[in-house]
Amino acid sequence: MDHIGPILYELSGRDDRRFSPFCWKSRMALAHKGFFPPGIPVTFTDKDSIAFSGQERVPILIDNGVVITDSWMIACHLEDFYSDRPTLFGGAMGRSLAGLIDTWATRSAFPLLVRLVLCDVIDHLDKADAEYVQASRERQMSTTFVSMRQDRDQWLRPFRDSLTPARSHLKRQGFLSGNTPGYADYCLFGFFQWARMISPYPIIEDTDPVSLWRSRMLELFDGYAAKSPAHAD
Amino acid sequence: MDHIGPILYELSGRDDRRFSPFCWKSRMALAHKGFFPPGIPVTFTDKDSIAFSGQERVPILIDNGVVITDSWMIACHLEDFYSDRPTLFGGAMGRSLAGLIDTWATRSAFPLLVRLVLCDVIDHLDKADAEYVQASRERQMSTTFVSMRQDRDQWLRPFRDSLTPARSHLKRQGFLSGNTPGYADYCLFGFFQWARMISPYPIIEDTDPVSLWRSRMLELFDGYAAKSPAHAD
Numbered sequence: 260m261d262h263i264g265p266i267l268y269e270l271s272g273r274d275d276r277r278f279s280p281f282c283w284k285s286r287m288a289l290a291h292k293g294f295f296p297p298g299i300p301v302t303f304t305d306k307d308s309i310a311f312s313g314q315e316r317v318p319i320l321i322d323n324g325v326v327i328t329d330s331w332m333i334a335c336h337l338e339d340f341y342s343d344r345p346t347l348f349g350g351a352m353g354r355s356l357a358g359l360i361d362t363w364a365t366r367s368a369f370p371l372l373v374r375l376v377l378c379d380v381i382d383h384l385d386k387a388d389a390e391y392v393q394a395s396r397e398r399q400m401s402t403t404f405v406s407m408r409q410d411r412d413q414w415l416r417p418f419r420d421s422l423t424p425a426r427s428h429l430k431r432q433g434f435l436s437g438n439t440p441g442y443a444d445y446c447l448f449g450f451f452q453w454a455r456m457i458s459p460y461p462i463i464e465d466t467d468p469v470s471l472w473r474s475r476m477l478e479l480f481d482g483y484a485a486k487s488p489a490h491a492d
Numbered sequence: 493m494d495h496i497g498p499i500l501y502e503l504s505g506r507d508d509r510r511f512s513p514f515c516w517k518s519r520m521a522l523a524h525k526g527f528f529p530p531g532i533p534v535t536f537t538d539k540d541s542i543a544f545s546g547q548e549r550v551p552i553l554i555d556n557g558v559v560i561t562d563s564w565m566i567a568c569h570l571e572d573f574y575s576d577r578p579t580l581f582g583g584a585m586g587r588s589l590a591g592l593i594d595t596w597a598t599r600s601a602f603p604l605l606v607r608l609v610l611c612d613v614i615d616h617l618d619k620a621d622a623e624y625v626q627a628s629r630e631r632q633m634s635t636t637f638v639s640m641r642q643d644r645d646q647w648l649r650p651f652r653d654s655l656t657p658a659r660s661h662l663k664r665q666g667f668l669s670g671n672t673p674g675y676a677d678y679c680l681f682g683f684f685q686w687a688r689m690i691s692p693y694p695i696i697e698d699t700d701p702v703s704l705w706r707s708r709m710l711e712l713f714d715g716y717a718a719k720s721p722a723h724a725d
Contacts, residue, residue, distance in 0.1 A: 260651075315517055349583045349584060349585025349586055350582045350585070350586055351670055352579070352590075353585040353586035355661075355665065355668070356589035356593060356668070356669060357585075358661060359589075359593060359658070359661045360589060360592060362661055363596060366657050368657065422601050423595075432588065436587065437588035441589075443592070
């Protein structure tokens with residue numbers, strides 16, 4: 260039987276490991292709306308299979324004949340098109356604030372997390388992808404993966420400090436969005452899931468409220484995110 | 493005629509200058525709900541007048557016989573008690589996310605702004621308050637106001653960097669909360685209003701989207717915040 264419902268094109272590494280943080284934002288948003296599509300894997304160096312989208316990045320959602328790129332646009336589409344299902348934003352103001360938190364997670368916490376775990380991603384890529392990713396990222400960041408691995412301890416404290424607002428918030432409640440999770444949670448979680456799937460580096464202490472929140476996130480939707488392989492699996 | 497409606501106790505400096513960022517959060521939240529109470533001034537060293545609240549900090553709201561302390565609790569009270577007036581949060585999820593952004597502004601941007609402008613606050617305090625504030629803050633921060641003034645330029649870039657998420661967001665829309673302002677906007681704005689009222693230090697470039705947003709915030713409610721004296725006034 261054909262898959263009915265949204266289709267997600269998502270990044271895949273070796274052995275079908277799907278670790279993209281931005282794809283995880285969309286995966287969790289889809290799950291929130293009750294969708295668990297199998298997903299169509301795309302490797303870093305295979306851009307042909309997504310040329311139909313007119314751009315070169317995943318996630319890409321195909322839903323009811325519409326092609327949507329960019330994780331934020333995908334979330335907005337899901338919220339608007341499936342407004343009778345559980346809400347991702349809780350209204351117009353919540354949508355705007357979730358967008359701000361998405362930007363905060365992407366611009367404040369993620370660049371520091373990159374310093375901690377990106378160098379390990381090549382352990383989970385086929386040769387062509389590994390070479391492409393290492394060369395392009397080393398060029399972008401004006402450093403080498405070897406240097407990043409050597410120097411990463413110095414970025415641990417800044418990364419953990421960058422989570423201060425979330426940590427303070429999560430001391431008082433279960434999720435960033437309230438007593439139940441919303442899209443803002445999925446935005447930050449995507450980066451944690453990425454780290455978990457590519458690197459053994461201990462990015463956060465087990466007793467940190469953010470770590471406890473991450474555990475709750477992993478267990479959502481019958482352990483949906485927890486079932487994906489961690490680094491060592 | 494007696495004032496009808498909420499009463500706000502707020503911090504006051506010399507010549508009745510009311511610059512407290514946390515009081516401004518409450519002032520703007522009150523204005524959002526249609527209230528412009530005259531406010532009862534409290535100086536740093538006069539704690540007797542607010543002893544009735546069982547604690548020593550402002551803002552304090554008295555409304556319908558209830559005493560509410562803490563700017564966040566005041567916002568929640570206004571939202572719940574005046575639910576028929578314009579919303580500060582836009583629902584439960586928006587409330588939670590506004591709380592996170594409140595924490596972000598307070599824990600990420602504000603400590604850096606303190607490094608830029610706090611040393612100027614004594615220009616706007618009577619002698620007793622100036623001595624109290626300088627001594628207590630120098631002790632808390634393990635530095636002197638003289639050193640802070642000498643070293644402040646080095647904190648300008650980190651402060652502006654801390655605004656990256658807001659800046660990125662405000663390139664796309666008028667306010668943090670969407671096309672119209674909400675409590676998340678007032679949270680960040682309170683710190684800018686504080687800086688504007690106590691210090692001539694140029695904390696942000698005029699062309700910065702955050703500066704353009706600040707200008708819009710100053711003009712809200714018939715220029716409510718703009719009418720308060722700036723540093724040089």
